[in-house]
Amino acid sequence: MKTTLSHRIYTSVTQFPENWEDLAVDNIFLTKEYLEILEKSAPVNMTCHFIGIFNNSELVGIAVSQFLDLNQLDSFGDRDKCIKSSIRKIVFKNFCSHVLLLGNNMLTGQNAWAFSTKIDVKILQNEVLNAMETLKEQYKASGKKVHISSLKDFETEEIETFHPAMKKDYFQFSTQPNMVFTILENWKTEQDYIAALSKKYRDQYKRARKKADGIEKRKLGLQEIIALEEEIYNLYYHVAQNAPFNTFFLAKNHFRVFKEILKDKFLFYGYFIDNKLIGFNTLIKNGTAMDTYFLGYDDSIQKEKMLYLNMLYDMIAYSINKGFKEIVFARTALEIKSSVGAKPIEVYGFIKHESKLIDKCTQTIFNYLEPKTDWQERNPFK
CATH class of the missing domain: 3.40.630.30 (Gcn5-related N-acetyltransferase (GNAT))
Known part of the structure; x- marks a missing residue:
């Protein structure tokens, strides 16, 4: 034909x-x-x-x-x-x-x-x-x-x-470039990843984890995302506003709609100190790849607690434990993503x-x- x-x-x-x-x-x-x-x-x-x-x-x-x-x-x-x-x-x-x-x-x-x-x-x-x-x-x-x-x-x-x-x-x-983290086949747990690090970067890992003392990490469901929608958006907007260049800003209901439709394929993690939301990150399951999505944080606490670096380590740990083959860390913050093992792809x-x-x-x-x-x-x- x-x-x-x-x-x-x-x-x-x-x-x-x-x-x-x-x-x-x-x-x-x-x-x-x-x-x-x-x-x-x-x-x-x-x-x-x-x-x-x-x-x-x-x-x-x-x-x-x-x-x-x-x-x-x-x-x-x-x-x-x-x-x-x-x-x-x-x-x-x-x-x-x-x-x-x-x-x-x-x-x-x-x-x-x-x-x-x-x-x-x-x-x-x-x-x-x-x-x-x-x-x-x-x-x-x-x-x-x-x-x-x-x-x-x-x-x-x-x-x-x-x-x-x-x-x-x-x-x-x-x-x-797009920063992509490849998970080796012989990595079954976070400990396998840590063991593969050189001493300098194992020390970085230990230092970051120690700094995170007092932070509670929780996976949030739809109702919790809805209840915290204002705080979530304020944390996101702070990070987005301080980016070098943006052509859009998310709608306030964006994460709620994401969770409503994608359900367990969309992961939302909140980070709390004394039950106050001080940061969050989001992940999307895309076949054998884990795609990182938008995040937000209180900048003063982020620096003190090395929160962003801890988020990266958490994403790596989850993806290894669940058998994913790679993590798409996307653009921005290239050097810190490189320091945890992501490689640039033009x-x-x-x-x-x-x-x-x-x-x-x-x-x-x-x-x-x-x-x-x-x-x-x-x-x-x-």
């Missing part, structure tokens, strides 16, 4: 074709369950679209797209008080405020699409690009012109399969400005405005 591709764009998981899950089987972030969370609790400045690619009437590809309206943000993150940061805000507000993204801006890694193996991947990618053009036209008709189109986050071997149009029309960039994005004049300067502008991170990779193992 002749290949005749078409696309459909959905705004709700209730509209999905029945066999959507067949293509999402290897990635929880493309499943109906997770996409329902985006539908019900996306950041206020984000609109999510879900794309189905069809060969005649057969579903052969699925993809996720997000429209970001940066004009709705009061702040892009306030950590860096400098002229470059101020210029970045002005540029984004005036020339880059409407961003159409293929992928998921709330995650690190290739969560943009999944395809059937029946059809050449380049042909399917081209139809996804056609769907992006459809979305641009829809936004233009509604009075919101897309300024920037972007795709994220792809590893080197994935880029080798890209349709030529992507490499030709988009500027390829790389920012912070991921690349693609970007183009819809103004041809500005697009010619994209590389220069991007290199100037993108926050640079200087860090030293560590090797904590013997």
Whole structure:
């Protein structure tokens, strides 16, 4: 039968074709369950679209797209008080405020699409690009012109399969790497991990654990998350606000909705001193991988108790005990994640400005405005 591709764009998981899950089987972030969370609790400045690619009437590809309206943000993150940061805000507000993204801006890694193996991947990618053009036209008709189109986050071997149009029309960039922790097969308990550390990093582990005396860690259920929603959001917002750059802030009900829908696949750990919540972290079970998600903490206690480092050790211990093969620690805090054993994996994005004049300067502008991170990779193992 002749290949005749078409696309459909959905705004709700209730509209999905029945066999959507067949293509999402290897990635929880493309499943109906997770996409329902985006539908019900996306950041206020984000609109999510879900794309189905069809060969005649057969579903052969699925993809996720997000429209970001940066004009709705009061702040892009306030950590860096400098002229470059101020210029970045002005540029984004005036020339880059409407961003159409293929992928998921709330995650690190290739969560943009999944395809059937029946059809050449380049042909399917081209139809996804056609769907992006459809979305641009829809936004233009509604009075919101897309300024920037972007795709994220792809590893080197994935880029080798890209349709030529992507490499030709988009500027390829790389920012912070994805920090991934590999769990060795012979590690069955946390003690196996500790035994593999060199003396310097075993001492770091012992020091962090000693500092955490007096902190109670608890796995929270839905009702506890709901009861602590205000405190949780304040801790999250403090961390997000102090990031070097943000394009969204989570909705206050985000963690509640996550727990309601994903249930035991979503883990929420609270850290308490005298029954007061002073920090939290979240994890998502994604097949054999454990994905770290958002966290929050009281900064003064974090430093005193080495809370963030203890959270990393807790994530490692849980993942080893439960038989996971890797932990996706994502971006940010690269050096401390490296110090517990995570390794950097370069991921690349693609970007183009819809103004041809500005697009010619994209590389220069991007290199100037993108926050640079200087860090030293560590090797904590013997």
